[in-house]
Amino acid sequence: MLKKEQSDLITLTAPGTPGGRLFRSYWMPALLSSELPENDCPPVRVKLLSERLLAFRDSKGRLGLIDEFCAHRGVSLWFGRNEEGGLRCPYHGWKYDHTGQCVEVPSEPVESGFCNKIKLKSYPLIELGGVLWTYMGPAEKRPAEPGWEFAHVPPAHSFVSKRIQESNWLQAMEGGIDSSHVSFLHRGDLNSDPLFRGAKANQYNLKDSRPVFEVVESPGGLYIGARRNAENGSYYWRITPWVMPSFTMIAPRGNHPVHGHFWIPIDDENCWTWSFDYRPDRALTKEERQAMEDGKGIHVKYEPNTFRPLANKDNDYLIDRAGQKAGKTYSGVEGIAMQDASLQESMGPIVDRTKENLVSTDNGIIMARHRLVRATKALMDKDVVPPGVDTAHQTVRSAAIVLPPDQPFIEAAKEALTVRAGTSHASV
Amino acid sequence: MQSESTRATSAAEARFRIDAPNSRPRAIKVIALDPASEAIVKNLAQEKWAHATFLTTLSARPRGEPFSMSGWLADLAGHIKDLVDEIDNADLVVMIASAGENAEAATIIGEACSLKRVMTTALVVAPTTVSDAALARTLSTLRPWALMLVVANDEDYIADMLVALRA
16 A cells, blocks of 8 residues: 555656656666668657657767747647758748757848757757667766666667556566566466566476565675575576666576566556566577567567557456466466556556555565655755666566575675676576 | 456556455564564564564563473563464464564464464564674574565665555
8 A cells, every 4th residue: 555645756757757757867768779770761749757858860970858838929840851961940041050059040130040949848868778778867966877787788789678657657667576476367478478488496486386485685785585486495586676766687597588677657657668688697598589579588579669568558458357267367468568568557547556455475565665665755855876886776676596495695696796797697 | 349358457447447456454463583683673563554463482482491482472561471372363473573582482383373374473583793604594494384474674675565554
């Protein structure tokens, strides 16, 4: 249970809200690099934190993320002409550069300097690891560039996708740190999905559906350890890092690539689910990359020319009751990503947390909320930089490891939970 | 025509969710395991709780006498409580420990909870100044007896956790 005022504090992220200010402390994934594939390509509409924006790559390759609407008469610049170092409104020819500065107003004498007085709101946009990242906070507090490991490996080592999720960001993110649902909701996929199957660890998951949890605060967020019985009295640990506000990395399985997510608010009732796979130590195989492109693992198939999943609420997620009954899937929905999203969207746009009945195994979720509320208040009251902004907080890894019963995961796996360039994750 | 899922998940449809209690109160016993934790629990008990009972393993323990199940657990006013009776009436037992302190009382509480099939959570308050070794000592005592183990940097978390669990 979470009081409504606390839930509002961290779920609502429009301009002027405390939650919005929290998100505006971080670099956030905004677009895939492939959405702006070349100089002077068509601009792309982007909505983030309840603001309508437009992204473009100008003639010199400079990236812009600016207010979507022309300052003159409010026309969407999505219709604009991206040419000669800027984006020109097709209505009356006003032209803007990548910073949102108006550089031409054809109807006014150049000498008047009128265009210098017109500037659209804009945010920095940088390219790293196949992702275009933006920072929407005050310029003087702009953090160092993102330090996430997946964004710094060679392009052949990683795959990144995004999909629209039709729910508030927090209920989506809370699903990502809820390790106990895997043994139920995803049990049909552990042995069949090409990006999960074959790992010895899957048997630990399937044999022990009552894991014991340890939640430990870290400088940037949390480590959530889920412990299951392994052979000879030893324990199989799956350790999930959560870094504020919305990064998680799933514990690896066998020799498969490692998966992770960000959840970024579009507005209060929709969010982007970003999903990445990578291997620090090798390129992804052709088969792995193909499986990701085919929507396997944590990725999805799309409606044509959109980032909306093919299985979505409008088609009841293509639910297959016969498959559910036969045990092919646990919920009747195919694919790990949409199994999660369908249930999280079923809660409604913003779940009413005053009605929930959490149990003690939900301490990971309770602690994450606690830290989000605490950081938001500290930011609002004392201007304290929130956890997760420091790039040192971002150099984390997930791990899967078998340990003797007397060894605490946080100590035994200390090295495994830290980025070591070029080495593989600790995996079972 | 809209799908069932599209209709059912709209904000408008949320207005028709049943507005009636969907759970009965859960009895939560919060037990301090060491002197520092007893101070924390005493502070917590000042707040208004509907279904939480606050206990300590210390005040009632006769100094220097061998361990006995009776006269070992007390409420914060010093009234002796019977561990088994308390656990019989509990849905959840939360043990509070401070990093570096002796948490051996968890062994007795945990064993009793295990016999009675009562869920246990152990919460260790570990300020960032506490050494890893001190924290590890406390954790190793608690680990066999806690089905959920939380290491929190500050005691504020305990109140938030109890609210979240409807204590």
